[in-house]
Amino acid sequence: MPVTMGIWGICRWLPPRCAPQDTQNCWLAAFCEPQFWHVTICCIFHRLSFTFLHYIRGFAVYQGLLAFSSCPLISLCYNHVMRIAEIGEFGLISAIVSLIDEKGDRQSPARRDLLLGIGDDAAAWKSPGGIELITTDILVEEVHFDFAYTCWKDLGWKSMAINISDINSMGGRPRYALVSLALPGRREVGDVLDLYQGILEISNIYGIAVAGGNISASDKVVINITLTGLAEGNMMTRASAQPGDLVAVFGFPGLSAAGCKALSQFINLDADALQLFKNAHLRPALDFNNGPLLAGLGVKTAIDISDGLAADLTHICMASGVAATLHLEKLPVHPLLTRYFGLDSLKMSLAGGEDYELLFTTTPDIMKRVNAAFDPAPAIIGEITAGKPYAVSLLDEGGNPVHIDFSGWDHYRPGI
Numbered sequence: 001m002p003v004t005m006g007i008w009g010i011c012r013w014l015p016p017r018c019a020p021q022d023t024q025n026c027w028l029a030a031f032c033e034p035q036f037w038h039v040t041i042c043c044i045f046h047r048l049s050f051t052f053l054h055y056i057r058g059f060a061v062y063q064g065l066l067a068f069s070s071c072p073l074i075s076l077c078y079n080h081v082m083r084i085a086e087i088g089e090f091g092l093i094s095a096i097v098s099l100i101d102e103k104g105d106r107q108s109p110a111r112r113d114l115l116l117g118i119g120d121d122a123a124a125w126k127s128p129g130g131i132e133l134i135t136t137d138i139l140v141e142e143v144h145f146d147f148a149y150t151c152w153k154d155l156g157w158k159s160m161a162i163n164i165s166d167i168n169s170m171g172g173r174p175r176y177a178l179v180s181l182a183l184p185g186r187r188e189v190g191d192v193l194d195l196y197q198g199i200l201e202i203s204n205i206y207g208i209a210v211a212g213g214n215i216s217a218s219d220k221v222v223i224n225i226t227l228t229g230l231a232e233g234n235m236m237t238r239a240s241a242q243p244g245d246l247v248a249v250f251g252f253p254g255l256s257a258a259g260c261k262a263l264s265q266f267i268n269l270d271a272d273a274l275q276l277f278k279n280a281h282l283r284p285a286l287d288f289n290n291g292p293l294l295a296g297l298g299v300k301t302a303i304d305i306s307d308g309l310a311a312d313l314t315h316i317c318m319a320s321g322v323a324a325t326l327h328l329e330k331l332p333v334h335p336l337l338t339r340y341f342g343l344d345s346l347k348m349s350l351a352g353g354e355d356y357e358l359l360f361t362t363t364p365d366i367m368k369r370v371n372a373a374f375d376p377a378p379a380i381i382g383e384i385t386a387g388k389p390y391a392v393s394l395l396d397e398g399g400n401p402v403h404i405d406f407s408g409w410d411h412y413r414p415g416i
Contacts, residue, residue: 093118119319120238121166121304122229133229135166141220149263152191154282156198159223161284162306164206165356167229168288169304171236171295176211177203178226182218195223206288233296236360240300241320245361247382248370250290252334253309255280257352258341273336284356290374294360297369302360308351312359313382314390323387326350329397332379347404350394 084092097118105111115131116124122135139145139159160177167174179199183192196210203210208227259281262269269277279285294302301320303312310326317324328346337345361384362370371377394402 115235116237121169122172124170124231124235127230129230129232131172131231131235133167133170133172133231133235134226135163135229136224136226137162137166138222138224140222146264147221150282152194153198153201155223156195156200157202157283158198159195159225160199160202160208160227161286161288162354162356163225163227164202164208164288165284165286165304165306167227168291169236169302169358170229170231171234171291171299171302172229172231173289173292174206174208174227174229176209176228179210179213180215180224180226181213182216182220182222184219184221185217187221199225231292231295233292234298234300236291236295236300236302238301238303238316238319241316241322241324241361241384242363243322243384243386244363245301245384246364246367246380247313247324247326247359247361247384248367248378248380249305249309249332249357249359250374250378251286251355251357252332252337252349253305253355253357254337254345254349254352255334256284256354256356257281257348258337258345260352260354261341261348267340269340273340276334276336281354284354286356290358293373294358294370297373298366299360299362299370301362302358305355305357305359306353308353309355309359310350310392310394311353314392316359316361317384317392318390320384321389323385323389323391323393324382325385325393325395326382327395327397328402330379330381332381350404 087095100118110125113125114123115126116122122133124131124133126132137159139155139162141147145155145158163177164174177199179196181192181195199210202208255277259277259279261267262274262277263281291302301316303316305312307315309331313324313326316322331346331349333345333349337348341348358378360378367380394404396402
């Protein structure tokens, strides 16, 4: 009521309506009615209020402020059903975390033993033998893979590799796996056995025992693997970065994105380039033993590059409450990536994702020990700074700011 009276008060000061004798000849007659302006301003006010509350609620959900985002005032003023696409993958995760924190039993023995829950590459809890780790990843047909250029054996390898990568980034070694499948009945038994051939091939390399799983019917192929691991010494997390730490990365980020583009867009490449990019995307064969070695050297902060280098560095910054600076001339860009993708190669390195290389931060003293322990040594590409959390700055060789969209991968807001 006060808002309506206020708008009506404004309307009283608007121009009076046309004189009766002029109404039929005045094409602006409708606009001269105070009632018209009353309705118009009410509509504008409602639209602005809706938009304002829409972003307030979306921001609250993204930041995990679930109680605020669902408070009665916003619910009454903002009669709108929030869609997943409006807040994105990470906003949805924040909302789930808030609900678990609010409604979960914090006094249960399992909860008390939990060292790390949602928000890192793996969950962790205490056990007599060390720190137990568990992670899970899902691959969905036509979302994560395409049978037009993916064979079942490579799919099995990759589905296990991405889970091993999560355990590795925590400083652990993988142990037991559960494999759950959703499959259309039209698929051949031999295809499923080929999938398991790929799973077992990489599992045997890292001493993983496939201990069980589940099978269900589905219109599309869905693969979900849950993998446990053990960190016998220090555990690395996303939340340990400190100002003054150096930022470093193994390998050549961006190769998987190149493989995806080359295979899906039928880009003409020479045999060596095609094999390099294809393997990076379909069959990542990385050193998944470097995580425990890093943890043993004293590194406390690490993440595997799944969403994109810059996006995953942002995850570290948000979890640690710090900012970061990247020096683009120090970024390890593979020569074949530059050769075939030109200027796009830089963005692919920053935002391509699915590389599963280790990105980590540590002190300058520990970095010296890391460089001495690894050949080739990881590339030092930036530093952690005190600043606005999640702020990752890009600088060129002259120290000038560079603006590149490095939003990375979000299932509901696809980046590159």
